[in-house]
Amino acid sequence: MNLTTGYPYWLINSGLQANYPKLEQSVKTDVAIIGGGISGALTAYYLVNAGLNCIVVDARTVGLGSTCASTSLLQYELDKPLCELANQIGLQTAVRSYRMCSESIDTLQSISQKIKFTPFEKQKSLFFAAYKKDKKLIEKEFLIRKKSGFQVQLLGEKEIQQQFGFSSPAAILSEQGATTDAYMFTHALLKASIKKGLQVFDRTVISGIEYKKTGVKLITEKGHIITANKIVNASGYEITEFLEKKIVNLHSTYALASEHIQSPMPVWKDKTLLWNTADPYLYMRLTTDNRIIIGGRDEDFYSPGKRDKLIKKKSALLKNDFSKLFPATELIPEFCWTGTFGSTKDALPYIGTYAKTPHTYYALGFGGNGITFSVIAAEIICDMITGKKNKDALLYSFNR
Numbered sequence: 001m002n003l004t005t006g007y008p009y010w011l012i013n014s015g016l017q018a019n020y021p022k023l024e025q026s027v028k029t030d031v032a033i034i035g036g037g038i039s040g041a042l043t044a045y046y047l048v049n050a051g052l053n054c055i056v057v058d059a060r061t062v063g064l065g066s067t068c069a070s071t072s073l074l075q076y077e078l079d080k081p082l083c084e085l086a087n088q089i090g091l092q093t094a095v096r097s098y099r100m101c102s103e104s105i106d107t108l109q110s111i112s113q114k115i116k117f118t119p120f121e122k123q124k125s126l127f128f129a130a131y132k133k134d135k136k137l138i139e140k141e142f143l144i145r146k147k148s149g150f151q152v153q154l155l156g157e158k159e160i161q162q163q164f165g166f167s168s169p170a171a172i173l174s175e176q177g178a179t180t181d182a183y184m185f186t187h188a189l190l191k192a193s194i195k196k197g198l199q200v201f202d203r204t205v206i207s208g209i210e211y212k213k214t215g216v217k218l219i220t221e222k223g224h225i226i227t228a229n230k231i232v233n234a235s236g237y238e239i240t241e242f243l244e245k246k247i248v249n250l251h252s253t254y255a256l257a258s259e260h261i262q263s264p265m266p267v268w269k270d271k272t273l274l275w276n277t278a279d280p281y282l283y284m285r286l287t288t289d290n291r292i293i294i295g296g297r298d299e300d301f302y303s304p305g306k307r308d309k310l311i312k313k314k315s316a317l318l319k320n321d322f323s324k325l326f327p328a329t330e331l332i333p334e335f336c337w338t339g340t341f342g343s344t345k346d347a348l349p350y351i352g353t354y355a356k357t358p359h360t361y362y363a364l365g366f367g368g369n370g371i372t373f374s375v376i377a378a379e380i381i382c383d384m385i386t387g388k389k390n391k392d393a394l395l396y397s398f399n400r
């Protein structure tokens with residue numbers, strides 16, 4: 001599957017980080033993890049810290065799946081507002097999902113500190129009305145979040161203009177949020193885990209899986225066999241090649257990083273994450289080297305050919321979206337890219353076991369909160385494999 005095209009900023013910024021070997025012989029392990037993106041790397045980190053013997057195997061060069069394309073905003077707010085999610089799955093479950101995403105931002109911060117990974121900054125997040133008609137949604141959403149205990153403020157048109165320098169009828173300012181670099185985070189996690197015994201093999205495609213009574217055999221394209229007691233499938237959107245059950249709708253999304261802005265940052269307050277109520281939504285963040293990253297303008301199809309032809313047009317549209325908000329700031333796109341993106345029926349990930357594939361755990365964090373979902377997946381799967389009860393596992397189960 002073609003996951004991304006163009007020039008993802010993080011790849012340009014950091015380039016190749018490590019040369020992992022290909023798997024050239026058959027091996028045995030406690031847990032084999034398919035996928036060396038942020039989901040596989042986090043799961044491996046948890047499992048090796050729990051004392052398990054693990055192997056990560058990736059078909060690509062590590063990090064070159066969706067992870068390198070991620071704009072790496074960390075939000076507790078899901079793609080579906082809490083008020084809508086509560087109607088769909090019940091208030092208590094919806095609030096718990098929001099709360100878990102919020103906690104996972106703190107968890108990621110604490111992991112980043114433990115492994116001395118510095119590109120991680122806590123930021124506030126501003127969810128603003130794209131149109132006048134969305135003011136009611138913002139007010140309703142504010143009330144439900146406030147009642148549910150999230151640290152939020154409702155801002156009116158004047159406050160938004162004063163603090164953020166653009167016009168919107170209403171917005172929710174949340175205390176919780178962060179930015180990072182998922183590509184470098186992945187490498188940092190793998191590096192830390194390798195020190196504790198993790199083995200990583202890339203450019204090694206898993207082309208077959210045999211489920212046995214006591215474990216699983218993964219067969220590589222070259223014919224080598226990984227014998228494992230358990231496997232974790234963290235193959236991202238390519239899960240569609242492993243599972244016949246349809247759990248994700250694939251579409252296409254676009255992002256750009258501007259040239260770095262040389263004058264003192266003229267843009268908005270406190271490097272706050274910005275995103276709006278439009279469908280598809282528009283979102284923005286700043287980088288440590290004073291660039292604006294802006295994304296959105298999604299298309300409802302998965303077709304790499306069609307998707308890639310639109311990069312230039314979508315970049316112009318994103319630039320225009322920015323100019324409408326901040327007419328005094330000139331944004332010059334420098335790196336533009338596109339990627340496959342996935343959404344689920346309730347904006348929640350799929351984590352845990354699937355009856356037809358024994359000894360297997362899935363870490364599938366789809367949607368705009370992919371990275372926070374990856375942490376939740378790592379925690380739940382580590383508990384499941386080590387035999388601990390996890391009361392939240394049912395929330396993301398395949399049977400929901």
Ligand SMILES: Cc1cc2nc3c(=O)[nH]c(=O)nc-3n(C[C@H](O)[C@H](O)[C@H](O)COP(=O)(O)OP(=O)(O)OC[C@H]3O[C@@H](n4cnc5c(N)ncnc54)[C@H](O)[C@@H]3O)c2cc1C
Pocket residue numbers: 003034035036037038039040057058059060062063064065066067068069070071072073074075182204205206207234235236237238253254255295338339340341363364365366367368369370371372374
């Ligand atoms: C443009 C864009 C912007 C985004 N912005 C954000 C954001 O701001 N915040 C956020 O939280 N999320 C964001 N996301 C989503 C986020 O990037 C993903 O949720 C996350 O990167 C998924 O990581 P992963 O490890 O699950 O998947 P991947 O990074 O795709 O890793 C899966 C790996 O599995 C490997 N694999 C697949 N099949 C096989 C096989 N048969 N054998 C061996 N290996 C295999 C692949 O090669 C791949 O490297 C964004 C996504 C895109 C495209």
